[in-house]
Amino acid sequence: MKRTEFASWPCSIARSVDLLGDWWTPLVLREAFLGVRRFDDIQASLGIGRNVLTQRLKRLVDEGMLDRVRYQEKPDRFEYVLTEKGRDFYPVLAAMMAWGDRWLSGEEGPPIVLRHTTCGHDSTAKVVCSECGEAIEARNVRARLGPGYPADQAPPGRIRPPSAR
Amino acid sequence: MKRTEFASWPCSIARSVDLLGDWWTPLVLREAFLGVRRFDDIQASLGIGRNVLTQRLKRLVDEGMLDRVRYQEKPDRFEYVLTEKGRDFYPVLAAMMAWGDRWLSGEEGPPIVLRHTTCGHDSTAKVVCSECGEAIEARNVRARLGPGYPADQAPPGRIRPPSAR
Numbered sequence: 095m096k097r098t099e100f101a102s103w104p105c106s107i108a109r110s111v112d113l114l115g116d117w118w119t120p121l122v123l124r125e126a127f128l129g130v131r132r133f134d135d136i137q138a139s140l141g142i143g144r145n146v147l148t149q150r151l152k153r154l155v156d157e158g159m160l161d162r163v164r165y166q167e168k169p170d171r172f173e174y175v176l177t178e179k180g181r182d183f184y185p186v187l188a189a190m191m192a193w194g195d196r197w198l199s200g201e202e203g204p205p206i207v208l209r210h211t212t213c214g215h216d217s218t219a220k221v222v223c224s225e226c227g228e229a230i231e232a233r234n235v236r237a238r239l240g241p242g243y244p245a246d247q248a249p250p251g252r253i254r255p256p257s258a259r
Numbered sequence: 260m261k262r263t264e265f266a267s268w269p270c271s272i273a274r275s276v277d278l279l280g281d282w283w284t285p286l287v288l289r290e291a292f293l294g295v296r297r298f299d300d301i302q303a304s305l306g307i308g309r310n311v312l313t314q315r316l317k318r319l320v321d322e323g324m325l326d327r328v329r330y331q332e333k334p335d336r337f338e339y340v341l342t343e344k345g346r347d348f349y350p351v352l353a354a355m356m357a358w359g360d361r362w363l364s365g366e367e368g369p370p371i372v373l374r375h376t377t378c379g380h381d382s383t384a385k386v387v388c389s390e391c392g393e394a395i396e397a398r399n400v401r402a403r404l405g406p407g408y409p410a411d412q413a414p415p416g417r418i419r420p421p422s423a424r
Binding site: 100104105106107108109110111112113114116117120121124125127128129130139176179181182183184185186187188189190191192193194195196197198199200202203204205206207208209210211212213215216217218219220221222223224225226227228229230231232233234235236237238239240241242243244250251252253 | 265269270271272273274275276277278279281282285286289290292293294295304341344346347348349350351352353354355356357358359360361362363364365367368369370371372373374375376377378380381382383384385386387388389390391392393394395396397398399400401402403404405406407408409415416417418
């Protein structure tokens, strides 16, 4: 089945979706953040098929989220290390984890707890405004077309057209 | 192809992944946040197949992220309205959008801009610690097993085992 090409959409969510490819990819990144960097270790940890893992790692390397680094010669062996672009995805996973902790954990509580070493407290990711530091929520945000939105495409949803910018 | 059952994993990322089902779902939620609530409108906006959209909406309703609300009788017509659980996913999309804006926008800039009505400024989502308000980044977070992690399962990655809690 041909997958929809989200990469060309004028939408940073759709573009992220396209790059990540499928839902295995966030979990491959999770492993990288947990320090699991070698093919066999990632494969064993996730129980992912070797072919699928090979594809996902290749895509992440091609897109500049992981570097393939040789750690041994004769025979050559490689590990997968997060780039700056890859590391910068951590907050997205942390926000997803916070949502899952809140809405998908049973009475027993969250399966994993994060300690924020900056302050030393157990922490939950919170998404705030870059300008004022207050929470970003659906009700206090208005979307409008940005400079990268193609002039010849209709605005999505109920976003204001360019003339109202 | 049978999809891996992420829902049973002791991981809030995997559970979120399972619920969302595939990459169309974040975009269906995007439409809901943009005020697009009716089947035909969502279908036209995303160019998604009707069967796929029907499945995704049903799953989101079953999982309590959308309510199916009748807005007309004879004939009955329905629209899909975000629940509290659904609205609470907005910060995850905002964090994903911020990452995509940074790493996947061309020189022309981001396609969509968010205005934070709380402070009145154009805003980028930032993921911070719930306790101290400083940035959550991969390098300043340590994961450990939480109360919801099954005692009989091996810890993922390099997370400390229960005895070290």
